[in-house]
Amino acid sequence: MPNAKAHSWAEIRLTDIAYNIAQLRRCIGDDTLFMAVVKADGYGHGAYRVAQTAIDAGARWLGVAIAEEGAELRDKGIDAPILVLGGIMPYEAEEVVASGLCQTVFSLDVAKALSDASVKQGKSADVHIKVDTGMGRVGVRPGLELEQLIEGLVGLPGINITGMFTHFAESDACDKSFTKYQMSLFVQAINQAKAMNVGPLILHAANSAAVIDYTDAHFNMVRGGISIYGYYPSNEINNPQKIDLKPALSWKARVVYVKDVPAGTPISYGRTFTTQRSSKIATISAGYADGYRRQLSNKGCVLIRGNRAPVIGRVCMDQFMVDVTDIPGVVTGDEVVLIGRQGNETITADELAELCDTISYEILTSIGPRVPRIYV
Numbered sequence: 348m349p350n351a352k353a354h355s356w357a358e359i360r361l362t363d364i365a366y367n368i369a370q371l372r373r374c375i376g377d378d379t380l381f382m383a384v385v386k387a388d389g390y391g392h393g394a395y396r397v398a399q400t401a402i403d404a405g406a407r408w409l410g411v412a413i414a415e416e417g418a419e420l421r422d423k424g425i426d427a428p429i430l431v432l433g434g435i436m437p438y439e440a441e442e443v444v445a446s447g448l449c450q451t452v453f454s455l456d457v458a459k460a461l462s463d464a465s466v467k468q469g470k471s472a473d474v475h476i477k478v479d480t481g482m483g484r485v486g487v488r489p490g491l492e493l494e495q496l497i498e499g500l501v502g503l504p505g506i507n508i509t510g511m512f513t514h515f516a517e518s519d520a521c522d523k524s525f526t527k528y529q530m531s532l533f534v535q536a537i538n539q540a541k542a543m544n545v546g547p548l549i550l551h552a553a554n555s556a557a558v559i560d561y562t563d564a565h566f567n568m569v570r571g572g573i574s575i576y577g578y579y580p581s582n583e584i585n586n587p588q589k590i591d592l593k594p595a596l597s598w599k600a601r602v603v604y605v606k607d608v609p610a611g612t613p614i615s616y617g618r619t620f621t622t623q624r625s626s627k628i629a630t631i632s633a634g635y636a637d638g639y640r641r642q643l644s645n646k647g648c649v650l651i652r653g654n655r656a657p658v659i660g661r662v663c664m665d666q667f668m669v670d671v672t673d674i675p676g677v678v679t680g681d682e683v684v685l686i687g688r689q690g691n692e693t694i695t696a697d698e699l700a701e702l703c704d705t706i707s708y709e710i711l712t713s714i715g716p717r718v719p720r721i722y723v
């Protein structure tokens with residue numbers, strides 16, 4: 348029994364992550380590189396173990412959000428190319444260069460800091476230019492902004508421009524008209540870079556949604572995130588015929604107490620639930636501090652003994668209650684599934700996300716550090 352001492356734990360099947368990457372790689376050409384995005388501790392699955400698994404499954408690159416995440420992977424011995432997808436402050440340049448990370452750039456002051464750090468450390472810094480084609484987050488616009496950035500970068504010692512990329516705002520929708528518009532701007536940026544004689548560049552645009560559903564955007568690298576963990580980017584791209592994915596994470600807890608109560612018994616803070624019948628109530632060893640969202644109060648379900656048990660009353664910081672009146676034999680110590688399968692029943696991060704008015708990404712990345720990750 349994995350880590351039976353933990354109040355709540357997540358089991359991650361690395362073989363499923365390898366399987367998902369193989370499925371995603373079947374969508375792309377043989378010459379297209381695969382970047383596994385392992386930011387936010389591998390979407391809650393553990394960045395280091397996911398990174399190792401991804402590389403073994405044929406991912407050539409890793410993507411992280413912030414420099415610290417990349418440095419941590421380096422410290423643990425990962426030597427694959429790592430792209431920091433987000434921007435950094437100039438004071439982070441030393442660490443980026445020391446860790447041999449490839450840095451996303453869209454401003455010259457950061458590029459200058461990277462250049463200074465590489466000269467100082469006797470190294471060089473690889474950078475990928477970020478082009479904003481419609482996400483409106485970070486990046487330079489094609490045209491004058493891109494031209495000025497490239498001109499500046501070319502003149503900086505120790506800087507190698509090795510890639511250029513953009514990010515889609517809406518590639519997970521059925522209607523790809525905005526994605527097409529973003530593509531046209533990205534192609535404009537590519538032509539501009541060519542005309543300025545930079546390159547050859549690794550060009551990339553596709554997130555999971557575009558890997559699965561927009562082949563034209565694959566260029567010479569794609570960036571797979573959510574789908575390597577086994578989730579479709581959205582309901583609009585939920586197409587098991589096109590690609591079969593296996594959610595790799597199960598999240599479990601235990602029954603820590605079972606009690607019989609009469610009708611009319613209030614349960615949890617605010618007394619938002621009162622038993623309507625004589626009931627059997629189980630207390631579960633996880634709460635919103637572990638990432639089991641408070642929005643699941645009186646809405647969510649867990650699996651106990653292969654049955655769905657509804658959450659009753661408010662989810663507390665470290666515990667919550669479920670109604671097990673209709674499930675025979677529940678006892679203290681029973682394993683409870685918050686996400687995953689038990690018997691014939693399954694609860695996915697998508698199901699919890701829908702109840703919380705969010706997306707699977709947020710449910711998965713909210714599973715807290717108090718929940719040990721166990722690799723099975």
Ligand SMILES: *Cc1c(COP(=O)(O)O)cnc(C)c1O
Pocket residue numbers: 384386432514553554555556570571572573574580
């Ligand atoms: C997070 C991220 C991705 C991965 O997106 P998914 O939808 O999870 O596949 C790709 N590119 C960038 C720039 C990102 O920030």
